[in-house]
Amino acid sequence: MRLEWAGRTFNPNDSSLAGPEAGPPRVVLQEEVGDGRNRVLQGDALDNAAALLEEGYGGKVRVAYIDPPYLSATDYAYEARLDGTKDGRVRRTHAFGDQWGEDGGAPRYLDMLAPRLHALSRLLSDRGTLWVHLDWRASYLARVLLDEIFGRDAFLNEIVWRRAPNLGRQAQSSQFGRTIDTILVYGKKDATLVPPTRLEPIEKEAIRRDEDGRPFTAAPRGDYTDQSIERLDAEGRVHRSKQGKVYIKYFLVKNERDEWCRERRVDSLWTDVAPIRHARLEERTGYPTQKPLALLERIISCASDPGDLVVDLFGGSGTTAEAAHRLGRKYIVGDAQSLAIATIRARLMRAGSHFVRQSTIAGSVVEAPLEATVERHGDETFEVRISSPVEPLAWWIEIEEGADGPLFSATPRWKTIWHSERGLGGKPAPIRDVARFSSRGPRLRVSAHDDEGKLYRMNWEIKR
Ligand SMILES: C[S@@+](CC[C@H](N)C(=O)[O-])C[C@H]1O[C@@H](n2cnc3c(N)ncnc32)[C@H](O)[C@@H]1O
Numbered sequence: 001m002r003l004e005w006a007g008r009t010f011n012p013n014d015s016s017l018a019g020p021e022a023g024p025p026r027v028v029l030q031e032e033v034g035d036g037r038n039r040v041l042q043g044d045a046l047d048n049a050a051a052l053l054e055e056g057y058g059g060k061v062r063v064a065y066i067d068p069p070y071l072s073a074t075d076y077a078y079e080a081r082l083d084g085t086k087d088g089r090v091r092r093t094h095a096f097g098d099q100w101g102e103d104g105g106a107p108r109y110l111d112m113l114a115p116r117l118h119a120l121s122r123l124l125s126d127r128g129t130l131w132v133h134l135d136w137r138a139s140y141l142a143r144v145l146l147d148e149i150f151g152r153d154a155f156l157n158e159i160v161w162r163r164a165p166n167l168g169r170q171a172q173s174s175q176f177g178r179t180i181d182t183i184l185v186y187g188k189k190d191a192t193l194v195p196p197t198r199l200e201p202i203e204k205e206a207i208r209r210d211e212d213g214r215p216f217t218a219a220p221r222g223d224y225t226d227q228s229i230e231r232l233d234a235e236g237r238v239h240r241s242k243q244g245k246v247y248i249k250y251f252l253v254k255n256e257r258d259e260w261c262r263e264r265r266v267d268s269l270w271t272d273v274a275p276i277r278h279a280r281l282e283e284r285t286g287y288p289t290q291k292p293l294a295l296l297e298r299i300i301s302c303a304s305d306p307g308d309l310v311v312d313l314f315g316g317s318g319t320t321a322e323a324a325h326r327l328g329r330k331y332i333v334g335d336a337q338s339l340a341i342a343t344i345r346a347r348l349m350r351a352g353s354h355f356v357r358q359s360t361i362a363g364s365v366v367e368a369p370l371e372a373t374v375e376r377h378g379d380e381t382f383e384v385r386i387s388s389p390v391e392p393l394a395w396w397i398e399i400e401e402g403a404d405g406p407l408f409s410a411t412p413r414w415k416t417i418w419h420s421e422r423g424l425g426g427k428p429a430p431i432r433d434v435a436r437f438s439s440r441g442p443r444l445r446v447s448a449h450d451d452e453g454k455l456y457r458m459n460w461e462i463k464r
Helices: 045-054 102-123 139-150 168-172 226-234 293-303 319-326 338-350
Strands: 028-033 039-042 061-066 074-081 090-098 124-134 155-162 180-187 197-201 215-220 238-240 246-251 260-265 309-312 330-335 355-359 366-369 371-377 381-388 394-400 414-421 434-438 443-449 455-461
Touching: 039 338, 045 102, 045 330, 061 102, 061 293, 090 338, 102 124, 102 139, 124 139, 124 293, 139 155, 139 180, 226 238, 293 319, 309 319, 319 330, 319 338, 330 338, 338 355, 338 394, 338 414, 338 443, 371 443, 371 455, 381 443, 394 434, 414 434
Parallel strands: 028 414, 039 330, 039 355, 061 124, 061 309, 309 330, 366 455
Antiparallel strands: 028 355, 074 090, 124 180, 155 180, 197 260, 215 246, 238 246, 371 381, 381 434, 394 414, 394 443, 443 455
């Protein structure tokens, strides 16, 4: 089946990636934090995917997750809580727009989405899966596109995630509350998922004990065959009522609240991942539409192994990257907007992750001069005091490592040796305004992001 829309030019048989926006992408290195095993890429998802394909990443990605715009006809704002508390100062800035023009804009939206889904499908390995997170506004459109790109048999799941409780306006409206998101999962030919189990508390009345005193709960045999029942019987997992009716025994385990629980395999209805507003304050970046870490941790862990490569080219606040880092996976995360990149960078710094930051956007992304004073104590010790931008989202110091062997471009390699980013949580420490460090390099570079993600920079030559 093929989805038609006004002006459709998308052709999944054309692998040239020559969409209207796609120029030849050049990857420019901007910063190196620790080893270069992970990447943060500023640029359009199509350019970033094209650059990755060009570098030979085709067939190398185990999990691609995207949470793209979803036809919501909304502009989203980023909220920076400068003082950390509810009543403290809040700075609001534009983060990204999800507006696609006349009549809901579906044709323009599909022109955007289709080639990007296609490029992502080409990055996947034979065991790879693509997870596309949307809601009622666009999931039905993406489903048809994905069938066309991957083939209908590649469909693995439609996950329904309850992202909000049915409260307030939703609960009062004249239809059922729209409280769910849809995550479409498509897999390459050898893709398999390993759904986790969760602990479901069992009511006291339903708890029985076997002859050894082990607690269990029993459920009807359902569609178990006689052969399976024989096997379960041999394992001591069959319970027969006085009338001889067969039940399956499920042995119980305790959860952290000391309740007896049955271990159940998670199905495609996810009601046990709390919305971001219930997450710890330290997790909430202020970036709009941020998804909970627990959601991405579930996705990544059921679809990949440690060491595998995870990609998200509509990265937002960087949830996918942080989840991949926590789970020992490598990541490549991208976003078109400076603010998203600034948020991702600060977040990964807080998480202690290493990465290189690069851009496929033509031209310089340095937008303004930074103001700071540099004091030198002795030959190698420096003190830098930043004065503008005031209270940045993050700032950092890099030293030049010499021009030998740039990895992806002719830009010299800069190593970050000091950084400070705004803390999150109820009482975050204010961002430091003085940096003390030592350096033997010939040059220093001081950079900062403000709350619009704008990049400020100052270069400093060290006279020896
Ligand atoms: C819904 S948000 C993603 C939120 C993210 N999952 C998180 O947990 O924070 C969508 C992101 O896609 C980015 N975006 C929109 N169009 C893009 C494009 N063509 N290429 C790359 N990024 C894009 C936006 O800047 C925005 O940050």
